Amino acid sequence: MTELKNDRLLRALRRQPVDRTPIWIMRQAGRYLPEYLKTRAEAGSFMNLCKTPELACEVTLQPLRRFDLDAAILFSDILTIPDAMGLGLYFEQGEGPRFENPVTDRKAIDRLPVPDPEQELRYVMDAVRTIRAELNGKVPLIGFTGSPWTLATYMVEGGSSKEFATIKGLMYTDPDALHSLLDKVTQAVTAYLNAQIAAGAQALMIFDTWGGALTPTAYRDFSLQYMRKIITGLDRGAGDERIPVVQFTKGGGLWLEDQITTGCDALGLDWTIDIGQARQRVGYQVALQGNMDPGVLYGSHDLIRREVQTILDAFGHHPGHVFNLGHGIHQHIDPDNVKFLVDTVHKYSATLLAGS
Amino acid sequence: MTELKNDRLLRALRRQPVDRTPIWIMRQAGRYLPEYLKTRAEAGSFMNLCKTPELACEVTLQPLRRFDLDAAILFSDILTIPDAMGLGLYFEQGEGPRFENPVTDRKAIDRLPVPDPEQELRYVMDAVRTIRAELNGKVPLIGFTGSPWTLATYMVEGGSSKEFATIKGLMYTDPDALHSLLDKVTQAVTAYLNAQIAAGAQALMIFDTWGGALTPTAYRDFSLQYMRKIITGLDRGAGDERIPVVQFTKGGGLWLEDQITTGCDALGLDWTIDIGQARQRVGYQVALQGNMDPGVLYGSHDLIRREVQTILDAFGHHPGHVFNLGHGIHQHIDPDNVKFLVDTVHKYSATLLAGS
Numbered sequence: 001m002t003e004l005k006n007d008r009l010l011r012a013l014r015r016q017p018v019d020r021t022p023i024w025i026m027r028q029a030g031r032y033l034p035e036y037l038k039t040r041a042e043a044g045s046f047m048n049l050c051k052t053p054e055l056a057c058e059v060t061l062q063p064l065r066r067f068d069l070d071a072a073i074l075f076s077d078i079l080t081i082p083d084a085m086g087l088g089l090y091f092e093q094g095e096g097p098r099f100e101n102p103v104t105d106r107k108a109i110d111r112l113p114v115p116d117p118e119q120e121l122r123y124v125m126d127a128v129r130t131i132r133a134e135l136n137g138k139v140p141l142i143g144f145t146g147s148p149w150t151l152a153t154y155m156v157e158g159g160s161s162k163e164f165a166t167i168k169g170l171m172y173t174d175p176d177a178l179h180s181l182l183d184k185v186t187q188a189v190t191a192y193l194n195a196q197i198a199a200g201a202q203a204l205m206i207f208d209t210w211g212g213a214l215t216p217t218a219y220r221d222f223s224l225q226y227m228r229k230i231i232t233g234l235d236r237g238a239g240d241e242r243i244p245v246v247q248f249t250k251g252g253g254l255w256l257e258d259q260i261t262t263g264c265d266a267l268g269l270d271w272t273i274d275i276g277q278a279r280q281r282v283g284y285q286v287a288l289q290g291n292m293d294p295g296v297l298y299g300s301h302d303l304i305r306r307e308v309q310t311i312l313d314a315f316g317h318h319p320g321h322v323f324n325l326g327h328g329i330h331q332h333i334d335p336d337n338v339k340f341l342v343d344t345v346h347k348y349s350a351t352l353l354a355g356s
Numbered sequence: 357m358t359e360l361k362n363d364r365l366l367r368a369l370r371r372q373p374v375d376r377t378p379i380w381i382m383r384q385a386g387r388y389l390p391e392y393l394k395t396r397a398e399a400g401s402f403m404n405l406c407k408t409p410e411l412a413c414e415v416t417l418q419p420l421r422r423f424d425l426d427a428a429i430l431f432s433d434i435l436t437i438p439d440a441m442g443l444g445l446y447f448e449q450g451e452g453p454r455f456e457n458p459v460t461d462r463k464a465i466d467r468l469p470v471p472d473p474e475q476e477l478r479y480v481m482d483a484v485r486t487i488r489a490e491l492n493g494k495v496p497l498i499g500f501t502g503s504p505w506t507l508a509t510y511m512v513e514g515g516s517s518k519e520f521a522t523i524k525g526l527m528y529t530d531p532d533a534l535h536s537l538l539d540k541v542t543q544a545v546t547a548y549l550n551a552q553i554a555a556g557a558q559a560l561m562i563f564d565t566w567g568g569a570l571t572p573t574a575y576r577d578f579s580l581q582y583m584r585k586i587i588t589g590l591d592r593g594a595g596d597e598r599i600p601v602v603q604f605t606k607g608g609g610l611w612l613e614d615q616i617t618t619g620c621d622a623l624g625l626d627w628t629i630d631i632g633q634a635r636q637r638v639g640y641q642v643a644l645q646g647n648m649d650p651g652v653l654y655g656s657h658d659l660i661r662r663e664v665q666t667i668l669d670a671f672g673h674h675p676g677h678v679f680n681l682g683h684g685i686h687q688h689i690d691p692d693n694v695k696f697l698v699d700t701v702h703k704y705s706a707t708l709l710a711g712s
Contacts, residue, residue: 165686168651172659212607215627215649251568254609254629271571273610293571295524303528310573330521 002137004202009071009140013203013244013265013287015320021312021349022070023342024142027328028063029075033335035062046091047083050076053126060131064139066335067342070322071139071203072131074196076124078146078207081188082155084115095159102158104166106174109181114188117195124192125199132200143201145193147208147249148185148230149223152178155185164213171222178222186226190233197236197243205246205268206230212251219255228262246289250327253278260286271326276314287320292341294325297333301340308344312352323349358493360558365427365496369559369600369621369643371676377668377705378426379698380498383684384419385431389691391418402447403439406432409482416487420495422691423698426678427495427559428487430552432480434502434563437544438511440471451515458514460522462530465537470544473551480548481555488556499557501549503564503605504541504586505579508534511541520569527578534578542582546589553592553599561602561624562586568607575611584618602645606683609634616642627682632670643676648697650681653689657696664700668708679705 004010008022030036039059043049050056060075079097083089088100103109115121131141154160156167170178193204211223227247236243248268252259259267260282269278269290278288296307308323315321323345329338360366364378386392395415399405406412416431435453439445444456459465471477487497510516512523526534549560567579583603592599604624608615615623616638625634625646634644652663664679671677679701685694 163686164651165654165688168649169654169688172651172655212628216630218649251607251628272568272607274572293524293574295520295528298521298525299528330519332521332525 004137004140006070006139009142009322010203010244012320012322013246014240014242015284015287017319018353019350020346020353021321021323023323023345024069024071024073025063025329025338025341026325028067028069028073028338029059030329031331032329032333032338033062033066046077047089050080050127051123053123053130056123056127057130057134060127061134063338064135067339068346069139069342071142072135073142073205074124074128074131074144074201076127076144078144078151078209079154080121080124081115081145081185081192082151084120085112085155085188087155097154098159099155103152103155103181106177106180109177109184112181112184114184114191117192121192121195125195128196128199128201140202141200142203142205142246143193143196144205144207145189145230147206147211147223148182148189148226149214150208150210151185151189152181153210153213155181164210171218175221182222182226186229186233190230193230194233194235197234201243203244203246204234204236205248206264208247208249208252211249216255216258219249219252220258223249224255224258224262227264231263244287246287246322248289256281266320266322268324269326274314275311275321276316279315279318284318284320287322288315289322289324291324291326294327294330294333297325297329297337297341299337301337304337304341305344305348308341309348312345312349317352317355360493360496362426362495365498365678366559366600368676368678369602370596371640371643373675374709375706376702376709377677377679379679379701380425380427380429381419381685381694381697382429382681384423384425384429384694385415386685387687388685388689388694389418389422402433403445406436406483407479409479409486412479412483413486413490416483417490419694420491423695424702425495425698427498428491429498429561430480430484430487430500430557432483432500434500434507434565435510436477436480437471437501437541437548438507440476441468441511441544443511453510454515455511459511459537462533462536465533465540468537468540470540470547473548477548477551481551484552484555484557496558497556498559498561498602499549499552500561500563501545501586503562503567503579504538504545504582505570506564506566507541507545508537509566509569511537520566527574531577538578538582542585542589546586549586550589550591553590557599559600559602560590560592561604562620564603564605564608567605572611572614575605575608576614579605580611580614580618583620587619600643602643602678604645612637622676622678624680625682630670631667631677632672635671635674640674640676643678644671645678645680647680647682650683650686650689653681653685653693653697655693657693660693660697661700661704664697665704668701668705673708673711 244265246266247264253273266287271293600621602622603620609629622643627649
């Protein structure tokens with residue numbers, strides 16, 4: 001493998017000292033970039049973009065050509081797995097993702113296959129291989145998945161949801177059936193992430209987008225438990241060669257102490273928590289990733305600078321911080337503000353860390 | 357005024373001892389009740405239902421005929437205020453609330469009138485008077501409002517939102533304009549709640565449904581500050597005659613210590629926080645209202661009983677608990693399960709409190 005020229009992300013995730021705080025941005029390859037919209041239009045559909053490795057590679061690399069980012073993240077969708085399990089993913093204009101065949105009962109759960117990542121999801125692994133080759137060691141490549149709970153919400157609801165009425169109905173009337181579903185999704189996710197590692201992913205992220213819809217007890221039973229199983233099941237090496245895992249439960253700021261028990265290397269934080277308080281609560285057991293409100297990027301350079309400084313100061317002179325937004329970048333953000341953000345994080349953190 | 361026959365809600369909100377834990381349910385007058393659907397159909401539209409005091413009174417009382425609830429809550433909508441400010445509220449099938457004239461710039465903000473509650477919102481005050489007369493002291497009547505921040509999200513976005521892109525754009529580019537809007541809404545809300553008190557509301561609830569979309573700093577500046585101003589501006593009497601205020605920021609579990617600084621009597625809690633831990637954090641400074649996951653009502657009686665016991669046990673043998681769901685009841689809940697919930701809360705808490 002080519003030598004990695006910028007290992008700040010991996011060092012920060014391992015809580016090793018860095019000369020400046022690494023930064024990447026959730027949804028950095030996305031609709032706020034005109035070149036993304038162009039490639040997306042050429043692909044014809046979002047799923048075609050995901051399923052064509054050369055195009056997925058192209059949009060993965062686009063933000064790195066504009067901004068001095070410290071990581072690339074595989075361009076794909078968390079719902080590739082349920083799609084490969086036969087649920088029939090499609091996107092309705094303005095409606096978000098939908099499934100043709102949602103999972104509604106025990107029988108449907110029992111029938112679900114566990115896909116072979118190098119078969120049904122080969123297009124993802126091909127994208128990982130293509131991106132790794134194209135990156136040529138510039139920055140590390142992050143692979144990712146949705147958490148089993150989060151994937152299950154879409155699989156049971158048939159799409160996005162506000163109240164999670166159907167899956168909560170299942171959870172509170174037939175928890176065993178839901179556990180069967182989560183077990184199966186966990187097997188699929190574990191194989192999927194191991195295949196991403198084999199194909200070249202150098203760090204992994206688990207997006208638990210909807211874990212925050214649960215009670216503290218249900219979060220441990222129906223989300224956290226399965227993220228722990230995934231992390232335990234990864235073939236990710238040891239020591240400084242170990243592939244780090246970032247675990248991100250949106251809306252999970254009350255449960256940090258529980259979250260760090262899974263064996264993850266870092267927690268993703270949304271913007272509702274003060275990152276300094278989060279660090280105090282988890283100590284040095286994991287790194288932290290986050291956590292600027294994506295809305296700040298609507299603001300002036302002055303405002304962005306102040307918010308960056310506030311977050312870097314709150315985290316303080318410690319190893320183990322990866323700068324990011326607290327959730328995906330919005331569609332109508334000016335790319336110039338993203339450039340300013342990336343450069344400001346680098347510049348200010350370099351001063352801060354040099355003084356420590 | 358008629359003597360109040362059941363004052364458990366008011367006693368609990370004042371942290372006085374009660375013989376059993378009072379319970380009411382957010383959205384207790386709603387679509388899960390067939391009689392509500394019937395009255396709603398007769399009204400022709402949701403807004404007609406709100407604007408016809410006799411019908412609003414009828415649906416307010418419907419759940420009290422079925423269940424042994426300890427409070428009635430005015431049937432209305434948080435968006436009556438922006439509607440009275442001229443924004444033109446309407447409801448689109450399956451789309452939720454929309455405004456014909458959203459507030460998009462400084463000029464629109466400056467032009468907004470502060471409505472006179474006994475004029476433009478007289479239908480609400482008439483509903484309060486009608487309900488008080490019909491209740492005849494059976495249980496107290498809760499009046500309510502949305503928080504200024506929450507109302508502003510709808511006013512600026514023009515309806516519901518996921519990312520709050522427009523209002524966050526305003527917040528981060530022209531905070532002074534947003535503060536002007538929030539100031540004006542605060543004036544309107546304060547007058548509105550004072551008119552509800554004058555018309556007969558015996559407790560008040562401020563719904564800060566979208567406060568949880570903010571950073572800790574922005575929450576204090578753009579939401580909490582204005583709830584404090586409202587509470588300070590209420591003519592609510594003193595001592596045991598003082599009208600208690602419940603303040604509820606959904607998704608605000610990380611900020612309880614800040615929340616109790618407004619002069620509120622109680623905090624509403626969603627289900628993401630353990631109510632025992634919440635009580636430890638706020639001590640005896642306020643009462644707590646909540647916090648069962650509405651999804652539990654899909655479950656069996658056994659499950660409901662277990663969850664009720666868990667919450668009552670976690671709160672413990674202290675005065676100052678009002679049982680409720682952590683958010684509104686879902687549409688497809690069986691009313692029999694609601695009856696079981698109410699009776700179980702009463703029965704189990706009576707045993708628990710007798711033993712204390």
